Amino acid sequence: MKRLLAPLTSLRLTVTLLALGIAVVFFGTLAQTEDGLYVAQSRYFRSWFSTWSPHDPSLKWIIVPLPGGYLLGTSLLVNLIAAHLVRFKFAWKKTGIILSHLGIIVLLVGQLATDMFAHESRISFAEGEWRNYSEDFQETxxxxxxxxxxxxxxxxxxxxxxxxxxxxxxxxxxxxxxxxxxxxxxxxxxxxxxxxxxxxxxxxxxxxxxxxxxxxxxxxxxxxxxxxxxxxxxxxxxxxxxxxxxxxxxxxxxxxxxxxxxxxxxxxxxxxxxxxxxxxxxxxxxxxxxxxxxxxxxxxxxxxxxxxxxxxxxxPRRYYQPFSIKLLQTKHETYAGTSTAADPEGIPKHFQSRVLVDHPRDGKREADIYMNNPLRYAGLTFFQYQMGQDEAAANRGTSTLQVVKNPSWLTPYLGCVLVALGLLVQFGIHLNGFLRKPRA
Amino acid sequence: MRFRPCLAVLMASTLAGVGCKKAEIQVYQAPKDSAVTAAASPAGATAAESRPERPPWQVPEGWTEKPRESGSMRIASYGISATDGRSADVSVVPLGPVAGGELDNVNRWRDQLHLAPITQAELDSQTGSAAIGSVTGKLYDMVGTEPTLDGKYKARTLAAVLSLGGTTVFFKMTGEDALVSENRPKFLAWLKSVDTGDSAGSSTSSPSSPSSATPPSTAPATTAPPAAMAGPVTPPPATGLPEWEVPDGWKPVQASTMRLASFAVGNGGDLSVVALGPAAGGTLANVNRWRGQMGLAPIGAEDIAGNTTKVQLEGDAQAVVAELDGTGATAGRKMLAAIVARPDRTWFYKLTGDAALVSGEHDRFVKFLKSVKY
Structure with a gap:
């Protein structure tokens, strides 16, 4: 078993994978200028393999083969876990390293879970309107x-x-x-x-x-x-x-x-x-x-x-929720003097939606949603996304909320805490050893 | 190391999960979006309706049809080319009644030929006429003075304008001077061949004009929608203005853009008729919109029945009527508003004015609602 896993545990493999990761981020970022965020994301990061070519038609013959984000992430995960399986010997003085690596595993698996289970949609409504569903940004x-x-x-x-x-x-x-x-x-x-x-x-x-x-x-x-x-x-x-x-x-x-x-x-x-x-x-x-x-x-x-x-x-594809949400009031402030003929709305300063959430089980609850103050409710996070005016009934504010469902939203926090804790423990152990050394 | 198989299973399952994100057809029950039921559309009844696929004119020999471009306002384009590379372009563009003034259009065309703008008096002396189908349209002929085409040819524009009810249709041939002149007889013959059909003549005979859908006896001419709403943007005949009996003391006045009809009621009262699509927000949202206008707090779905009354109308129609007394800035005012949900449209009738006046008009308002035949 160990012999079988040995090639997977190589530190060289780790370094190669990290280098390839840098290349994928580089080419994926380049591609975004022409392909846009969503296409570049799915082509370079949510894939197993991809190729990159310059956008200039005369240079189309240049084809750079690249591993996809899934392949890199999975390979890193396998590499890390295999290394632990093969070389694992528990010792107190290695607790920090084990903790840090566990944190990295949590980050990798968490990102994969986010990719698989996280979902973004939006709710668009005017003041006084109820919604019991959110709508997809892209899919219909x-x-x-x-x-x-x-x-x-x-x-x-x-x-x-x-x-x-x-x-x-x-x-x-x-x-x-x-x-x-x-x-x-x-x-x-x-x-x-x-x-x-x-x-x-x-x-x-x-x-x-x-x-x-x-x-x-x-x-x-x-x-x-x-x-x-x-x-x-x-x-x-x-x-x-x-x-x-x-x-x-x-x-x-x-x-x-x-x-x-x-x-x-x-x-x-x-x-x-x-x-x-x-x-x-x-x-x-x-x-x-x-x-x-x-x-x-x-x-x-x-x-x-x-x-x-x-x-x-x-x-737009709909996702029905077990509760209803009503837009009570919108606040839309812009910086004074930024309104122009081309952009009569001006530069936004503060967008705020006051909503009423009504759940047949939990009852009613009012909340304010604005920048950096999303509403977290029923496993969903509601962010303030856009604001406007109902053209058919002037003076009636409209608001669009971004609705994010991400069951693994805690994993990046947990992963980072584990990595930091692991490093602290490891340094602590070394410091302790250093201080205990008899002075010459 | 007992946990090895567990890890292997975990990894295998996560990897497998990535590969199979498949879209599936879903069947479920959901609350309706609004109180309006999604009834069969009038379109369903006329499913057998079909239209001729040929254009309503005869394309002259030597003109080749051009493919249409996305977003283009042209409904037809033809190309004419001579063997030596000279060419001309023929286009048909229908626009609404507000398609810019005659002088503006001519000066726009002149500008394209690098000619200086002209005045109205000059225009009058240069305007000709041409038979477009059974109607007489205006004809403009202008030629550039500089060789603007490929640096060697002068350009000429021959344009005919047909005003038909609310629609203005521009027929235009533009290209190399000699080629356009050569094709002038063909252009005129083509204009003559246009099938202007029954809708030719004045706007009142247009079958889809809402004013003709309303008998003059019940709705005087002033209640007809303003010109900007007629013409190419008229609704299908089935959704024109309904018939109604105007109560005594209600005076029809010019309707504004969103309104289909307006009445001055008594001293300072205003009644508006607005029709929106079937998904016009639903009863609750609209009642709450009105409540907002009168300074009242919104109500919930459970309170709607207690705050409105229902009026049975002719046929199967039903009106939901809200009576709202103003508070704060609107104190002393009153609103009487009704929603009638029809399969194709949602109709809104709204009377606002002094509280005493509106209260006094209540019965007439209901009588008016009952008189409406959709």
Whole structure:
């Protein structure tokens, strides 16, 4: 057994792995400039292997093979544990080293657990609104909603966007039809078809929102602050083979927060405003009509099969919570004099949300959430993330909270404490030995 | 060393866990987002509806269709090219009624040809006309004085503008001077071939104009939405203004942007009609929004029934009515507000004014609500 493990215990391996770790961090950081944080993270750190190439097309032939973050982390863990297994001999004077190494193991395993189990989502609401779910930042889901005997409840079938690939046929038990994915656009723009022109163009579909809008695929964004907004064309086919029509679905229609973005997008398109300043000038004139356009984007879509109606939409993936949270009040302070035409909101100084949490078991509780003062509740951490104004009802504040679920959030603290304690103990033992030496 | 197998198992299981993060279809029950039920959309009923796939005009010979660009306002683009590399571009862009003034547009086109702007008087003398389908549109012809194309050719722009109800459609051919002149007859023939259909003529005959969905007898012209809301942004006919009977003493006034209709009620009272999408926040959120406007504290879902009354309307519709007395800054004021959730829209009727006035109008408000036929 020892002979088998011996090559894994090598200190040279440790040094090589650490050096490779530096290289991965270096190339992963370089890649972030073009790929953005999320893509770089998954390609270089949440992977077993990866390759790096310069972004300059003429230098694309340079390919640097790299180990992925998972491979490095696992190898370091194996190396460390194997070394202890092979050389382990308990002695009091080594307590510190053992403790420090245990701390490093806790850090490594904790990070792996964070990667596997931690999850970020957000809650977006306006003052006075309740939410009992949070929404994913990136992932979307196709949902089919149908009525239940309880009029306040819906039966929900949620299909994650990762299953919506072109040509895919999805058949799932509670739905009496098959979903054929005819088109999937990971990022898309809605083009409005004025009624007078609706006969003019070849529509993607003549049903629902497809009557007034066509959706076009656009280049996927990788910027931190931007978001991909997917759309798809689906055909629903009943079990007897009859088509229930081809429908366009889009996150533009299923995500209420996109209203502002979409309406500004149309103002830009109608007015031809290029710069932000021109856009600000054009807003008062063009903004009102965009409300009507938006109304047509969010018309409900549904099919009726066997007397039961199924409405459907593409929305950010939801995570329902056993409690509800209500936004009571928002405070939004900016530094005086920082508001400009291009950025009328100015530079934020203090964002604060007062919320009311209502849990059927624990009762009600009010809390303030602001920078460096998150709310920790029911295994979740709520951070203040964004703030704004409800465009439809001026003066009503809106707030977005980042909701982080990380069951292993304590492991980095524990790991660091163990490493520090181990070092203290080790130095203490040495110091003790030194002081006890008879003086010459 | 008894713990070895344990460690091995731990490691193996963590590694295995990394590999299998798989997305799955979930089936669950969840509370509805709002009080509005997700009923079948009117679109479902018209599923068989289809539209011709050809453009409503005849494309002249020698014009090649160009693929559409994302985000482009063009609904059609054609390219014309001569064998020696000269080219011209034809575009069709529909815009709303507020598509900039006529003079602004012409001067924008002139600017593209490096020509100095002109005045309204000059414009009037340079404006021609062209038959666009069954309608007469305006025609502008302008030619650059410098060789701006590839440094050797002068550019010319031929533009026709069709004003149709709330929509303005721009038909424009721009490119090398001689080639555009050569194609002028084709351009005019193309304009003539445009199928302007039944919607040609005045805005009142537009089938999707909300003003035509409202009989004039019940809603005078002033209650029609302002121009900015008509035209290319009109809702589908099924969701136009409903019919209603206006009580005595209520005077229709010009509606603002968010409102579909406004009435002046008595001395200083204001009634607004606003329609939003089906997911307009739900009854509780809206009642609390109103409470906020009147300086009242929000209430919980359990208190909603005690703080509102229900009014049965014609058909299956039901209105939730809140009667709110102002406090603090709004003391002495009163609000009477109703939400009517329809499958396609949520309707809001709100009467505000002096407490005495609003109390006195209560019965008429309810009668008005009952008179609405969606």
């Amino acid at each position: 889901e196709l949902v089919f909603l149908s009525d239940l005997p309880d009029p306040a409840m819906n039966s929900v079938v949620a299909i994650p966007d990762s299953l919506l690939k072109i040509g895919e046929e999805i058949r799932t038990e509670p739905l009496p039809f098959t979903i054929r994915v005819k088109e999937w656009m990971p990022n898309s723009d809605p083009t409005f078809q004025p009624p007078m022109m609706q006969r003019t163009n070849t529509p993607q579909t003549s049903l629902g929102i497809g009557r007034s809008f066509t959706f076009r695929s656009v280049k996927e964004t990788r910027k931190m602050d931007d978001k991909n907004i997917p759309s798809a064309l689906l055909e629903l086919v009943a079990t007897n083979g009859t088509s229930l029509g081809t429908w366009a679905i889009s996150e533009w229609a299923g995500e209420s927060d996109l209203q502002r973005t979409a309406r500004r997008f149309w103002v830009r398109a109608f007015s031809g405003a290029g710069t932000d300043e021109q856009l600000q000038d054009a807003l008062p004139e063009y903004y009102p009509m965009t409300a009507r356009i938006y109304q047509q984007l969010i018309v409900p879509q549904s099919v009726t099969v066997g007397g039961r109606s199924y409405s459907f939409t593409l929305r």
